[in-house]
Amino acid sequence: MATSGLFFLSAPAWGAQLNPCDLNSDGVVDVLDVNLGVSMVLGTQNCTSNINGAGVCTIVTVQRIVNAALGQSCVVDSTVPAGLVAAYSFSEGSGTTVADLSGNGNTGTIVNAAWTSGGKYGNALQFNGSTSYVDVGNGASLQLTGSMTIEAWINAAANPADDGQIVAKSDGSAGWQFKTSPDTGPHTFGVAVSADGSSRTQRYSSTTRSLNTWYHVAGVYDATAGILNIYVNGVLNNGSLVGTIPTSQFNQTVNVNIGRRTGGFYFNGTLDEIRVYNRALSVSEIQADMNTPVGPVTPDTQPPTTPGSLTGSAISGTQVNLSWTASTDNIAVTGYVLERCQGAGCSNFAQIATPSGTAYNDSNLLPSTTYSYRIRATDAAGNLSSYSNVATNTTTALISHFVTLTWIASVSPGVSYNVYRGTTSGGPYTKLNTSLIGALLYVDNTVQAGQTYYYVVTAADGSGNESGFSAQATAAIPTP
Structure with a gap:
């Protein structure tokens, strides 16, 4: 039996419960309560008389357990979403099995897949594309004949020559599949269902999958409405449809596998946060799942290497x-x-x-x-x-640089002078003075270290008549 709301632990097992965050009733909200909350979530244990007098504790989505250091409130949504038949957070981080957090007992056995802390939400599983998969069995909750939704966070590492199965209950003849596929040319995402033991209807995404990129993908089969949709990152992303959408689906008798289907077609990359429902989810429900981990996230406590x-x-x-x-x-x-x-x-x-x-x-x-x-x-x-x-x-000492220019007077009487500067030999030049210079000297204190400048001078009379450029002078400013 599932319950919803805060953890309220009853007195027979836990003593007086004044603070719903104080899971062990020791009067202090601390890391012990955090650890207890996590173990209750992952353990799917018997919680009789512990949570509002409920029976088996089948907690799936944890919004908050306790984080005393951050002062967060103790809010836990312990409701199993309607129709959820299998859910895998891969938060274990070690070992050879993965827990089914839907409470249906579809425990997965890991075959050659490797743990990684680089999942979408904490830990995840890496699949090598040739021998890696997880066998979750063929439990009663997985034997679907009607509507369904399959969801996962997917990060592909390579482009296989054929399908890379994400989750499947299928062999070479029939059954449902959730995969990446080059069937339409580029590698896209795909979802497939079978009307019988010898056919398959498939929907492909319009998005071309990139490597080393996280995508949230959902395949939705609505038997009543006759719909087979695929969503990428929470948005409808239907591409081509191959076949006729059936009004019910064939239940293939093989086991559900993560990372392959029976007979091969292995996925190469990282998978995280897998959910299977026995109903068609709405787009808002898909988006909610996309933004919510299946279970409590293993915190990342590993620091980067030293620069x-x-x-x-x-x-x-x-x-x-x-x-x-x-x-x-x-x-x-x-x-x-x-x-x-x-x-x-x-x-x-x-x-x-x-x-x-x-x-x-x-x-x-x-x-x-x-x-x-x-x-x-x-x-x-x-x-x-x-x-x-x-x-x-x-830092170096502050050095002021300047250039002092002198020249011989023009033979024309009553003239003044203009000074021009450029950074390229032969020009172009820019006039430095704002008014005519009467002397035969000019100091340029706007130069920069490490730069070379080129100077010319002209003579001008009171009517604005100006001579041609003088011979060019060069000044190289040292770098301090």
């Missing part, structure tokens, strides 16, 4: 350019936390930036000043790596 070889280069009196080698993570590195302190031998580091890549230019610094840097990586769960090595750099 390596942090180095810096003081390129001026105000800037240090930094670079480092990338970190790795069991799921994904989301960025880096860069810290800096000022002064020789300093240790009071403070965060200055959160770069996403492996380089950062630290500007607006003080000249002739020593700065030390360290960095660490972070992931989506907020895990932080150890600190990198410390890189120490001293």
Whole structure:
């Protein structure tokens, strides 16, 4: 019997229950309650007199159990969704079996599939495309003859020459299938049902599947309405239909397999959050499942590796350019936390930036000043790596550069002068002065270190008549 709502544990087994989050009634909401809640969810154990006097505890969707550290409320939805006949979160993370969280006892036996912490929601199973699968048997709840919905999070690693079965109760002649397939040319998703023991009707997605990309895919067969639909990432995605949609489906007698069908056609990649229903789900229900893990998610507690070889280069009196080698993570590195302190031998580091890549230019610094840097990586769960090595750099002294120009007076009487500058020999040139220059000297203090400039001078009279350019002078500004 399933119940819905908060955990309220009754006095006969647990004592006074003043706080529904205090699952073990010790007067404190702490990690022990979290662990107990998780075990109750995964164990599908007898909870008589423990949850509102209910019988067997068949909890599937956990919205919140307890997280005292974050101060979250204790809200648990312990209702088995209507029509759910099998559900696999793959949250175990180890071992040779996977629990059916629908409460129907369709435990899966793992054959050659590998555990990974890089699932869509925590742990998942990786399939090698040749020998990996999970056998979940042929229990009574899986022997469907009417409507059904199959859902999974899918991340393909390779393009097989033929179908890659995600979940199937099928052999070479008939039965339902949920798969990736090149049947229409490109690799798409597909769902199939059989009217009898020798036929198969198939619907393909219009989306072409990419490798190493997570997709939520749902196949929906509505026997009453005569509909066979496929949804990708919560949106109807029907492509071609092959065959006539039957009014009922043939129950093939083989076992349900995850990662293949009876006889082969293995999936290559990672699968997570698999659900099978004996009814047609609505689009809102599919979207809700897409955004909700089957069961409690195993938290990611593994930090990224330490960033390596942090180095810096003081390129001026105000800037240090930094670079480092990338970190790795069991799921994904989301960025880096860069810290800096000022002064020789300093240790009071403070965060200055959160770069996403492996380089950062630290500007607006003080000249002739020593700065030390360290960095660490972070992931989506907020895990932080150890600190990198410390890189120490001293900015250069601030040097002012200028160019002094002089020239011989024009033979024409009563003239003044214009000074022009360019960065390419022979021009084009830009006039530097805003008014005519009466002297035979001009100081250009707008030059930049490391740049070469080219100068010319013209003579101009009071009527605005201007001579041609003088001979060109060149000035190369040193780099400090």
